[in-house]
Amino acid sequence: MSGLARFSLNQQTVRQWSLPELAAGCAAAGVRHVGLWRGPVQEYGVAAAGRLMRAHGLGVSSLCRGGFLTSPEPAARAAALADNRAAVEEAAELGTAVLVLVAGGLPPGSRDLAAARERIAEALAELAPYAAGHGVRLAVEPLHPMYASDRCVVSTLRQALDLVERFPADRVGVVVDSYHLWWDDTVAGQLARAGEGGRIAALQLADWVTPLPEGVLLGRGQLGDGCVDLRWFFEQAGAAGYAGPVEAEIFSERLWTRDGAEVLAETLERYLRYVLGSHGVATDL
Amino acid sequence: MSGLARFSLNQQTVRQWSLPELAAGCAAAGVRHVGLWRGPVQEYGVAAAGRLMRAHGLGVSSLCRGGFLTSPEPAARAAALADNRAAVEEAAELGTAVLVLVAGGLPPGSRDLAAARERIAEALAELAPYAAGHGVRLAVEPLHPMYASDRCVVSTLRQALDLVERFPADRVGVVVDSYHLWWDDTVAGQLARAGEGGRIAALQLADWVTPLPEGVLLGRGQLGDGCVDLRWFFEQAGAAGYAGPVEAEIFSERLWTRDGAEVLAETLERYLRYVLGSHGVATDL
Numbered sequence: 001m002s003g004l005a006r007f008s009l010n011q012q013t014v015r016q017w018s019l020p021e022l023a024a025g026c027a028a029a030g031v032r033h034v035g036l037w038r039g040p041v042q043e044y045g046v047a048a049a050g051r052l053m054r055a056h057g058l059g060v061s062s063l064c065r066g067g068f069l070t071s072p073e074p075a076a077r078a079a080a081l082a083d084n085r086a087a088v089e090e091a092a093e094l095g096t097a098v099l100v101l102v103a104g105g106l107p108p109g110s111r112d113l114a115a116a117r118e119r120i121a122e123a124l125a126e127l128a129p130y131a132a133g134h135g136v137r138l139a140v141e142p143l144h145p146m147y148a149s150d151r152c153v154v155s156t157l158r159q160a161l162d163l164v165e166r167f168p169a170d171r172v173g174v175v176v177d178s179y180h181l182w183w184d185d186t187v188a189g190q191l192a193r194a195g196e197g198g199r200i201a202a203l204q205l206a207d208w209v210t211p212l213p214e215g216v217l218l219g220r221g222q223l224g225d226g227c228v229d230l231r232w233f234f235e236q237a238g239a240a241g242y243a244g245p246v247e248a249e250i251f252s253e254r255l256w257t258r259d260g261a262e263v264l265a266e267t268l269e270r271y272l273r274y275v276l277g278s279h280g281v282a283t284d285l
Numbered sequence: 286m287s288g289l290a291r292f293s294l295n296q297q298t299v300r301q302w303s304l305p306e307l308a309a310g311c312a313a314a315g316v317r318h319v320g321l322w323r324g325p326v327q328e329y330g331v332a333a334a335g336r337l338m339r340a341h342g343l344g345v346s347s348l349c350r351g352g353f354l355t356s357p358e359p360a361a362r363a364a365a366l367a368d369n370r371a372a373v374e375e376a377a378e379l380g381t382a383v384l385v386l387v388a389g390g391l392p393p394g395s396r397d398l399a400a401a402r403e404r405i406a407e408a409l410a411e412l413a414p415y416a417a418g419h420g421v422r423l424a425v426e427p428l429h430p431m432y433a434s435d436r437c438v439v440s441t442l443r444q445a446l447d448l449v450e451r452f453p454a455d456r457v458g459v460v461v462d463s464y465h466l467w468w469d470d471t472v473a474g475q476l477a478r479a480g481e482g483g484r485i486a487a488l489q490l491a492d493w494v495t496p497l498p499e500g501v502l503l504g505r506g507q508l509g510d511g512c513v514d515l516r517w518f519f520e521q522a523g524a525a526g527y528a529g530p531v532e533a534e535i536f537s538e539r540l541w542t543r544d545g546a547e548v549l550a551e552t553l554e555r556y557l558r559y560v561l562g563s564h565g566v567a568t569d570l
Contacts, residue, residue, distance in 0.1 A: 111513065114470070117470075145430050146497065146501070148468035149468075149493055149511070149512045153468075155469070183398070183434075185398065185399070210434055210435045212431065212497070212500065213499055215497065227395065227434045
């Protein structure tokens with residue numbers, strides 16, 4: 001299928017697939033990139049997972065995820081930094097240049113968002129040189145404000161850029177994910193800022209649908225099912241100079257109950273229609 | 286109990302109480318203000334509800350809620366405007382000067398947030414003179430971005446101010462609610478802006494706790510149970526010149542299963558400790 005040169009399937013979209021199923025399924029569908037997660041990769045073996053993807057002609061667009069860098073407790077902090085260094089090594093071994101970071105929420109009992117954000121900056125200062133030494137770029141992902149307390153105190157693209165611009169652009173960038181940013185009317189200007197600074201390390205797409213499920217983690221919408229102007233995100237990122245892979249990353253219990261190949265076929269059809277805007281007609285973008 | 290001069294109990298915090306129970310319970314506890322909702326007020330009778338509150342020495346700090354002004358369909362739009370005019374009349378009859386507006390989400394099938402926000406401005410232009418004629422001020426409430434699609438496309442205090450500053454300050458203001466705004470690191474500056482312009486029409490407080498329940502409506506935290514720096518909101522609003530009632534508005538299924546008087550007593554104790562910061566010692570703020 002043409003039009004898929006930049007499409008990447010984040011493996012959480014088809015969580016029901018094992019890594020070999022993912023590799024074979026993507027190759028069969030003409031997909032050229034995948035986004036991987038540390039858990040299943042570690043289980044399969046990092047080196048073996050890297051070989052498996054290469055054997056199927058698949059590039060790894062990103063590894064999810066490091067981060068959780070907001071604890072002020074020395075032991076927890078040391079453990080988090082060690083875990084992030086391990087994530088860097090895994091990314092390098094897989095052959096991806098992008099390690100996605102979910103920065104972390106408020107420590108238990110804390111109400112101090114500013115202090116938590118500052119601890120992330122301190123951690124990036126420690127981790128960025130290590131990652132650069134492995135050919136890996138850290139990619140800070142702003143998460144929707146509904147995750148600010150328990151998952152990520154970096155809630156807007158502006159906040160993420162304020163943070164990463166303290167570091168060289170080739171070492172620390174941002175992840176642009178439509179699910180987290182769609183509601184924000186400052187995002188166009190911030191995408192332009194990110195592009196000018198060469199900060200867009202990854203582009204991820206999911207749609208926004210309601211009602212949100214309990215815990216608000218697993219209710220993302222298939223591309224086109226919700227209210228996000230996905231083509232706008234794709235085009236704005238492109239206008240800002242981003243020409244890399246475009247990951248469909250849809251955490252959805254509804255998708256996970258279905259056949260993986262069917263979900264992938266649907267996702268590709270939706271990508272062509274709602275992201276590339278070719279209304280089902282294949283194009284060579 | 287001293288320290289309660291500005292405290293207001295929004296009736297949704299004790300949804301288990303009828304209006305007479307609310308009036309009697311608040312009067313017995315030394316509460317001087319209540320925030321009311323249209324549904325129970327209409328059911329009881331608007332004029333009778335106003336008399337009931339006055340008979341118990343209670344001022345009505347706000348009426349919730351008008352709004353839902355984003356439909357582009359002429360019939361739906363006319364119905365929404367008519368409903369908002371009725372809400373204005375109810376507010377006037379109750380004797381409150383503040384009508385809270387929840388602006389409305391995206392119309393079905395729409396992905397155009399900017400257009401939806403513009404329709405709110407058009408509706409305010411129609412409604413504000415009518416409200417002013419009744420001695421009622423419209424108060425636009427920015428809601429947390431997790432409600433942007435289905436409830437309110439105005440997600441930040443900055444957006445709300447951009448909207449209301451098109452109109453005279455005595456006719457259109459904003460509601461500051463800690464639950465919706467706590468995550469936003471631009472809120473301090475926007476509170477100052479709101480204060481300078483005399484735009485703060487109401488201050489509402491609830492805490493943020495996780496996990497969020499399905500639908501994300503009824504999981505607000507009792508004051509002090511979550512991660513919001515409530516005293517900071519109270520003090521910043523005060524520094525910005527707001528000296529009006531402070532509503533505890535906690536939609537929580539956990540609170541609604543308990544005895545109303547017990548919930549009110551707990552809320553008052555939490556207000557003194559976490560909002561006024563008097564750590565349980567009564568003060569005369």
